Amino acid sequence: MHKLEQKGLLPEQMLAQLPAFMAKIERLAEELGLSLASYQADHIALRVNDWDVAEQLHKAWLAYGKEWSTNEINGRPIVVIGFNTPLSCGPWQIEALELPYPGEKAYPQEGWEHIEFVIPSKAGDTDVLKVTLDQAFPELASQWDKLVDKGIKVKASCPSGEKERLSNPTYAFKQDGVCIKLHPHSLKAVIESEAE
Template identity: 50%
Template sequence: MDPLIQQLSPAAMALSVVDFWQKMDALAQLIGLDYHDLKADHLAMRINDQVVAEQVHRAWLSEGQQISNAMINGRAIIVIHLDSALQVTDHKIDCLELPYPSDKAYPQQGWEHVEFVVPSKAQTAEQLVEQIKRQFPLMAKKWGRFAELGVKVKLSSPQGAGERLVNPTVAFKHQGVCIKLHPHSLQAVIASEAK
C-alpha cells in the first residue's frame, strides 16, 4: 500500500487525532477560545492528490455512511457519518469532512481543521463575529492582536447547491491547524437540502 494512503487510513488517522487535538487546543488557548462546552461538529482532512483522495474516500466508507457529496467552490466535499464516533478528550466527533483536492496544495496532508457549533441566529459571518466576541470575552480582548500572534482570521459563508440553512463561518488558522466556528451542525445543513 502507498505510504501516504496508509498514513491517511482510518486506523492511522484515529491515532493521529490526539496529536492534532493538542495543536488545536494550543491554538484555542492562543486565541482565547474556551471550546469545552461547544459541540465538536466534525473533523476535516486535507488531501492534495485526486487519486489519493479517491482511495482514502473508499477506505473511510468502511467506517460509516456517506451523508453528503456536495459541490462547493468547484470541488466535491464528502461528509461521512461515522459508525463509531472519534473520541478525543471529552468530545465525541461523529462526522468526517473529506474535501477533494482543489488547485491549492497544502503543506501537510491529514487532519486540517475542527469545526465547533456556536448556536446562533447569525445570518452573516460579521454577525457571528459579534456574537463570538460577546460569548468569549478573552477572545474579544485578543482580537486586535491576532495578526501579530500569527493567527489568520477568515470569514466566509460557504454554501452547497440546495442548502437552505445559512451557516456563516469564522476560521482561525495558525501553523497548519484551523478552528472553525459556525451556528449550525453539518448534519443540520445537510438536512436543510432535503426540505
C-alpha cells in the same frame, strides 16, 4: 491503499495521529481565548492534494461510517461521512468527517487540517456571528486586532452548497498547520436543510 499507507493517511494511521492533532487544536484554542469544552465539535476535516488519494480515502473511511452527502462546493466534491461511532477526543464526540477532493490549491501537509465547533446562533452572516463570538468568548473579543501579531490567520466566510437552505457563516483561525472553525449550525443540520 499502499499510497495511503506511505503517506500515513490510512484511517487507522490517522486515528493514531488524532491525539497529537487535538493537542495542537487545544493549544490554538487557548491562544485564542476559546473555552470550547462545552460546545459541540461536529466534524473534523482532512486535506489531500491528489485526486486518487481522495478516492481511496473516500472508500477507506466508508468502513467507519455512512456517506451523508457529496456536494459541489467551489467547483469540487466535498464528501461528508457520518461515523458509526463518534470519535472520542477529550470532552468531544465528533460525529462526522469532511473529505474535500483536491482543488487548485496544494496543501503544505496532508492529513488532519481543521475541526469545526458549533456556537449556536441565529447569525445569518459573519458580522452577526462575530457579535455572538464576542459575547461567548470575551477573551477573544479583547484581542481580534492582536491575532495577526500572534501568527494567527483569521478568515470569515459564508460557504454554501447548491441546495443549502441554512446559512452557516464561519470564522476560521489558522496557525501552525491546524485550524479551528466556528459556525452556528452543525454540518448535519446544514445537510438536512438541503432535503427540505
